[in-house]
Amino acid sequence: LENYEQSIADHTKAIELNPANPGYYEERAWAFSASGRDEEARADYTKASKLKSDYASAYYNFGNTLFDLGKYEEAIANYTKAIDLKPRDFYYYDRGNALSDLGKYKEAIADYTNAIALDPKNSDYYYDRGNAWFDLERYQDAIADYTDAIELDPTNPDYYNDRGREWCHLENYEQSIADHTKAIELNPANPGYYEERAWAFSASGRDEEARTDYTKASKLKSDYASAYYNFGNTLLDLSKYEEAIDNYTKAIGLKPTDFYYYDRGNALSDLGKYKEAIADYTNAIELNPKDSDYYYDRGNAWFDLERYQDAIADYTNAIALNPKDSDYYYDRGNAWFDLKRYQDAIADYTNAIELNPKDSDYYYDRGNAWFDLKRYQDAIADYTKAIELDPDFTDADYNRRMALSF
Numbered sequence: 001l002e003n004y005e006q007s008i009a010d011h012t013k014a015i016e017l018n019p020a021n022p023g024y025y026e027e028r029a030w031a032f033s034a035s036g037r038d039e040e041a042r043a044d045y046t047k048a049s050k051l052k053s054d055y056a057s058a059y060y061n062f063g064n065t066l067f068d069l070g071k072y073e074e075a076i077a078n079y080t081k082a083i084d085l086k087p088r089d090f091y092y093y094d095r096g097n098a099l100s101d102l103g104k105y106k107e108a109i110a111d112y113t114n115a116i117a118l119d120p121k122n123s124d125y126y127y128d129r130g131n132a133w134f135d136l137e138r139y140q141d142a143i144a145d146y147t148d149a150i151e152l153d154p155t156n157p158d159y160y161n162d163r164g165r166e167w168c169h170l171e172n173y174e175q176s177i178a179d180h181t182k183a184i185e186l187n188p189a190n191p192g193y194y195e196e197r198a199w200a201f202s203a204s205g206r207d208e209e210a211r212t213d214y215t216k217a218s219k220l221k222s223d224y225a226s227a228y229y230n231f232g233n234t235l236l237d238l239s240k241y242e243e244a245i246d247n248y249t250k251a252i253g254l255k256p257t258d259f260y261y262y263d264r265g266n267a268l269s270d271l272g273k274y275k276e277a278i279a280d281y282t283n284a285i286e287l288n289p290k291d292s293d294y295y296y297d298r299g300n301a302w303f304d305l306e307r308y309q310d311a312i313a314d315y316t317n318a319i320a321l322n323p324k325d326s327d328y329y330y331d332r333g334n335a336w337f338d339l340k341r342y343q344d345a346i347a348d349y350t351n352a353i354e355l356n357p358k359d360s361d362y363y364y365d366r367g368n369a370w371f372d373l374k375r376y377q378d379a380i381a382d383y384t385k386a387i388e389l390d391p392d393f394t395d396a397d398y399n400r401r402m403a404l405s406f
Contacts, residue, residue: 002034004031004032004034004035005035007028007031008028008031008032008035011024011027011028011031012028014027015028022047022048022049023048025044025045025047025048026044026045026048026061028044029041029042029043029044029045029048029061029062029065030065030068032044033062033065033066033069034065034069038066038074041062041065042058042062045058045059045061045062045065046058048061049061055085056081056082056085056086056088056091057082058082059078059079059081059082059085060078060079060082060088060091060094062078063075063076063077063078063079063082063094063095063098064094066078067094067097067098072098072099072101072102073102075094075095075098076095076098076099076102079091079094079095079098080095083095087114087118088118089114089115089116089118089119089122089125090115090119092111092112092114092115092118093111093112093115093122093124093125093128095111096108096109096110096111096112096115096128096129096132097128099111100128100131100132100135103135105132105133105135105136106136108128108129108132109129109132109133109136112125112126112128112129112132113129116129121152122152123148123149123150123152123153123156123159124149126145126146126148126149126152127145127146127149127156127158127159127162129145130142130143130144130145130146130149130162130163131162133145134162134165134166137169139166139169139170140166140170142162142163142166143163143166143167143170146159146160146162146163146166147163150163155186156186157182157183157184157186157187157190157193158183160179160180160182160183160186161179161180161183161190161192161193161196163179164176164177164178164179164180164183164196164197164200165196167179167200168196168199168200168203171203173200173201173203173204174204176197176200177197177200177201177204180193180194180196180197180200181197183196184197189220190220191216191217191218191220191221192217194213194214194216194217194220195213195214195217195230197213198210198211198212198213198214198217198230198231198234199234199237201213202231202234202235202238203234203238207235207243210231210234211227211231214226214227214228214230214231214234215227217230218230223255224254225250225251225254225255225257225260226251227251228247228248228250228251228254229247229248229251229257229260229263231247232244232245232246232247232248232251232263232264232267233263235247236263236266236267236270239270241267241268241270241271242271244263244264244267245264245267245268245271248260248263248264248267249264252264256283256287257287258283258284258285258287258288258291258294259284259288261280261281261283261284261287262280262281262284262291262293262294262297264280265277265278265279265280265281265284265297265298265301266297268280269297269300269301269304272304274301274302274304274305275301275305277297277298277301278298278301278302278305281294281295281297281298281301282298285298290321291321292317292318292319292321292322292325292328293318295314295315295317295318295321296314296315296318296325296327296328296331298314299311299312299313299314299315299318299331299332299335300331302314303331303334303335306338308335308336308338308339309339311331311332311335312332312335312336315328315329315331315332315335316332319332324355325355326351326352326353326355326356326359326362327352329348329349329351329352329355330348330349330352330359330361330362330365332348333345333346333347333348333349333352333365333366333369334365336348337365337368337369340372342369342372342373343373345365345366345369346366346369346370346373349362349363349365349366349369350366353366358389359389360385360386360387360389360390360393360396361386363382363383363385363386363389363396364382364383364386364393364395364396364399366382367379367380367381367382367383367386367396367399367400367403368399370382371399371402371403374406376403376404376406379399379400379403380400380403380404383396383397383399383400383403384400387400
């Protein structure tokens, strides 16, 4: 109920009645930490560990509390102290989970590996290391770990489902379908398993079976519109744009939702039907005016129609909602460039570069703007940088040689 003060009061009373019970201190510590009183939480965990003569567990338990509150860096610091005092498998494992939640997958893998070395019979350790390999797009390594997890616990449907996902990434669709089918056998009430198998069916050309799975998933979720929408997304990913549009249209007919319109707009745009795409993006914006991508992609459609001022207006709205996306500035810069507003284009390309200095296109197009302003030395510098980032950038090399001739 998040009434932390009352919780603390009750735990304090329990401690008064029995000050030798370490569990009471641990419970109060959680309430302290949840209410932002971390030092008092730390003191309670330390007291509990003294009662248990186990100081490492104080750091470990405090780490768990911080982890549950999303304070991953602080959790890691406490897990590390626990490991220094007593290297235990689950200390490494939980530190690995915290590292993984921070996107530090290589470090997480090292911790999962240490956990496995200390306890090679825990299937979750292999499973979560597999998840980290997946996040690094190391699909074969992920499959190996999921397979080990399955050998240790062949009754866990998640292990099969996630291995099936990896097979799909490797385009081994039959093996993917087999794993998803096993997951469904173990837990036929999970709609996600049907959705995963549906993707594999569709990727292998078995669209009717995919449609059946999406329908089953939506029945389980009591949401039929999502069956058409999810099937539309799968078809879009497979570049089956007309079929995707048909399914998005059915979803919209059942439940007009902003992202249904948005994704139908994307499919229409991929077919070059920009006016129809703009209508869908506009509907999406009316339903949800706070999503920057809706303005951005409508801006792209205006751009493709050479309606540059309209494109600039939408890019500007996207930037106002999310000023940290470099592509928004870059594409607005392209619109300024096509209007021959080169100084404005340069300003936007510069903003894009500041946000993402590793994209060669940003330097190349800023170089083009400098070139058209006859600022050839500036153009040469940008073309040179583009080539440094992408040595095979032939257009940048050609334009650089052109600028050097002036």
